[in-house]
Amino acid sequence: MTAVPSIVPVILSGGSGTRLWPMSRAERPKQFLALTSDETMLQLTARRTPEDAGYAAPIIVGNAAHADAVEDQLNAIGVAPSAVILEPMGRNTAPAIALAAIAAGAGEQPLLVMPSDHVIADVPAFHAAIAAALPLVSDGWLVTFGITPDAPETGYGWIKVGAPIAEGVHHVDRFIEKPPLDRAEAMLAEGGHAWNGGIFLFRADRYLEVLNREAPDMVAAAQASMDKARRDGIRVWPDADAFAASPSDSIDYAVMEKAQRVAVVPVAMGWSDLGSWDALDAISDSDDGGNTHAGEVIAVDTNNCFVRSDGLRVALVGVSDLIVVASGDDVLILPKGRSQDVKKIIEALKAR
Incomplete structure (x- = not known):
C-alpha cells in the first residue's frame, strides 16, 4: 500500500468581512482581527494544521489587497505557506479552490479546505474527524464535515446524513438550502441532520475531475490563469484576464451537490462561523x-x-x-x- 501524501491545508481568506462592521472592513476583514483570543482568526486557523502533526505547508487563497497582512500574520506565528495565491477578483469558492488544487500539483494530495475566519474550540475532535475521513478520501471520495446542530439555524445550509460508510463517516443523503424556521426546527427535532460548515477534504485530482465535468469553463479559466501567473517568492498572482473568464460559483453548487461519492463526517467541535x-x-x-x-x-x-x-x-x-x-x-x-x-x-x- 502506498503512503498517503501529507494533507495540504487550503485556507480561504478572500472574505470582505462586512458582517462585523465597524471593526471588520473590506480593507481589514474579520480573518485579520483578534476576536476570540490574542491571535487573529487567520492565525488560529493556520495553527490547527501544524507540520509536526503530519500536515504540509498551507496554501492560502486570498485577496490581492491583503498580501502583506497574510504574510505578516503567518510569519508572526512561524507558519510558512507554500503559496499565497492572490485572486485578482472574487469568483466564489469553487474557482478559488481550483487555483489551490492546481498549485498543489493537481495530483493525489488530500486538500483540507478551511475558511480562515471560523472558530473551532475542540481541535482534537476536528483532527479525529479528519482521520476518520482520510481513508475514504484516499479512495477518491469527497468529504464534508457536518456540524452537530444545537439550534434551528436558518442562516446555514443543512445536510441530511445518510447511511454509514465507515466508522464515523456517512453518505450525504442530500444538501438542503438555508431553510425557513419551521423546517429548521423540524430537522433539529428529527435528528440525522447537520449544518454545512464549509470545511472539506478531498484529493486535488478528484476535485478538479468533478469540477471539469460539471463546469469545464471554470477549470479552463483557473488553469490558464495559473499558467500565466506572475510569481514572486511564495506569492502567486493568477492572470487577471484569464481568471475573469471563470464563472462564479460556490463549491457546494458546482461540485458537492453534483458529485457521486460524497460523504459527511458529523462532528461536534465547538464550531462557529462568527457571522455576526x-x-x-x-x-x-x-x-x-x-x-x-x-x-x-x-x-x-x-x-x-x-x-x-x-x-x-x-x-x-x-x-x-x-x-x-x-x-x-x-x-x-x-x-x-x-x-x-x-x-x-x-x-x-x-x-x-
Missing part, C-alpha cells in the same frame, strides 16, 4: 451582569450588553440587551438579536 456580533457574543465570557466587553468600557446599572471598542472609551448607564461596537470614527448600536441587520448599515453607507 450576536454569534461572537454567544461564545464570549460575560460578567456578573451578563455583559461581555473588550476595550475601555464602563458599564453602570447595565445588563446583558455586548460592548467592544478598539480605541474610544464607551460608557453605558441603565441599558440592557444592546450591542455596542466602536472602531475608529464609527460606533454601531443595535439591539441584541438584530446584528444581521448590519448589512442595512453597509447598504446605507454605500448609498451615501
